[in-house]
Amino acid sequence: MLVRPLSIALLAAVVLAAAGCNREQKLAEQEAARAVAAEDAAKQAERAFDAALAEGNYQLARAQGDVLLAQYPATEAAARVEPQLADVAAKAEAMREERRLAGLWLYQGQAAGKGEQRTALIQAKDPIEIGGTRTPVKLVFRDHPSWGRSSYLVMEAGDFDCHGSCKVGVSVDGAAPKRMAAYRPDTDEAIAMFINDDRALWKLAQDAKTLEIEFPVNAGGTRKALFEVAALDPARMPW
Template identity: 35%
Template sequence: MMRAPAALAVLCAATLLLAGCEHGPTAAQREAAAQAQAAAQRVAQAQQELKLYHEVLARHDVQLAASLGREIEQRYAGTPAASEVGKTLPAIAAEAAKLAHAQRLAALWDYQTDVPMEGGTQNTASINDTRSDGSQGNIQLILRRHSAWGQSVYLYAQAPGFVCNGLCRIELRVDGGKPQAWAAYLPPTGEPALFIKDDRRFISMLEKAQVIELRVDLKQGGVRTLKYEVGGFKPASFPPLAKKG
């Protein structure tokens, strides 16, 4: 029969052994497991974003796709999803930028159709000049078709308007090309406007241009070059007047 002190010693040893087995993973092991789980979740989230990226591309929404693609590359760098996005994003981003530029140019124009005006009705297309800092100026280039007055192209500024004696010449450049001399004149009614004499040729030129620059002399402000980003002009939004019949 085992004596009490010996039995107590065996019991203590067994207790210590059992306690050692129940210690579980070390702190380093737990941290590594947590990091692995977080990495797996990150990869899974990236795959979900990649799925959405492909869905948006299938809808041909390149602007949203470009935004999603950049987010995937930034938030999930190093994942398979980010690598896959990197294969298509440069082309998608370039297409999105081109579309955004076209939309910006189109938004510069304002169109009005069948507007009652003294003596009849008119259709107009107008755009403001673009300043050197990219902001919009306050001198309008206006295309007008009036039922009684016919077709006109003119600049419209705040009073007192432009300097032009009789039939004057203004300098015009198209898309940075060589300067051209165009005939212009002031309206006899005294508005702060400057009319381009050859309106038909001007509109034909404008439809193919991106930027038109006009060097004019203002009664307040002196000689200035007015820049018009006309590339977003839509001829269909400036229709001929409906014939009466």
């Protein structure tokens, strides 16, 4: 009388155990499939990372690497890419800074007389304060077919206190300033002050990361304008 119930109970236990094993096996198989899919996706991301690296596009490579590590951190591809990311990030930042500095310069050419006037212009990092007004300062190198070569500062407001002649201080990369002769032309066409030795200033700009020019203003005292000149391209303005 007890054999049948015991057999049924035993059979039920076996079935439940088998079901549990099957469920665990199925979960393991699903986990393995997800791991394989993650590795495949990570390998694709790694190929995109390597391609960007081969092209020298460090900003794109950095982005590809960051996505790979964020989405597939436990993959073999992530383990291969992660040690490279610090160097790639540094190169990406250097590339970004190089582009920023290059974008500070404006090169122009226009017909003038029987030839072409060419200019290279850069604006100071920060505006200066004159009489309660903040005004930008520009440094211009110009090559004119009739007037020749010149270098000068331009402001939009205020004025330079340099009629006749004066001295300005030119500092390269934070070093002690070099005194250079300058003058404010007698004209109302622009608020400009010319620096006499344009060749010397041009050479300083080619070799420097920054030029800081201190000049007198009619509001009293002097002001300083800092120019980030590191990306000057002499080929765009041959002197």
